[in-house]
Amino acid sequence: MKNTRLYLLFTFALLSSCHSSHPPIQRTFVAVIVEDMEISSEWYRTHFSLTEYDQRSVPERGLIQSNLINEHLHVELIQLDSAIDLEDSLANYGSNSKVEGLFKIGFVFADLAGFAKKHGHLEQLVHDPVSEAQTLVIKDPDGNRIQLFEK
Missing domain, CATH: 3.10.180.10 (2,3-Dihydroxybiphenyl 1,2-Dioxygenase, domain 1)
Known part of the structure; x- marks a missing residue:
C-alpha cells in the first residue's frame, strides 16, 4: 500500500510538472x-x-x-x-516577390488609435474581422513590416 501511494504521488507530481504553465x-x-x-x-x-x-x-x-x-x-x-540590400537582390523578380523568413513582427497597443493619430497613420487603421479589433501595418525606414494590434 505504501508503494502504491508513493507511485501515485510520484505520477501526480510528474504529470503536474508537465502541465505547469510557463511564466509570461x-x-x-x-x-x-x-x-x-x-x-x-x-x-x-x-x-x-x-x-x-x-x-x-x-x-x-x-x-x-x-x-x-x-x-x-x-x-x-x-x-x-557587409549587409546585402534586399531590393537590389530582388531587382529581377516581380514586385510581389517575397523572401523566406520573417514577414512581419507585431505588437499590442492599449491605445492604437492614439498611436496612429500621433504618428500620422490614422487613415491606415483597419478593423480585423478575425480578432474583432483594430489593426495597423506600418513600415520602418528599411521597409520592415510591423503590425500593431488594439488591446
Whole structure:
C-alpha cells in the first residue's frame, strides 16, 4: 500500500510538472539590420518610446550596434557594411516577390488609435474581422513590416 501511494504521488507530481504553465514573457526582443543607424534609431525611439541603452561601433568589422529599450520592448539595431540590400537582390523578380523568413513582427497597443493619430497613420487603421479589433501595418525606414494590434 505504501508503494502504491508513493507511485501515485510520484505520477501526480510528474504529470503536474508537465502541465505547469510557463511564466509570461516579460520583454520582447527583436534585432533589425538597418541601412542608416541614425534614421532607424530616431524612428524606433519615436514610434515605440524607446531609450538608447547603449551604442557601440566596431570599425574593423564594419559594425554599429545600438540597443533601444523600454519596459516592454528591446530593439537591437545593427548597421553592417557587409549587409546585402534586399531590393537590389530582388531587382529581377516581380514586385510581389517575397523572401523566406520573417514577414512581419507585431505588437499590442492599449491605445492604437492614439498611436496612429500621433504618428500620422490614422487613415491606415483597419478593423480585423478575425480578432474583432483594430489593426495597423506600418513600415520602418528599411521597409520592415510591423503590425500593431488594439488591446
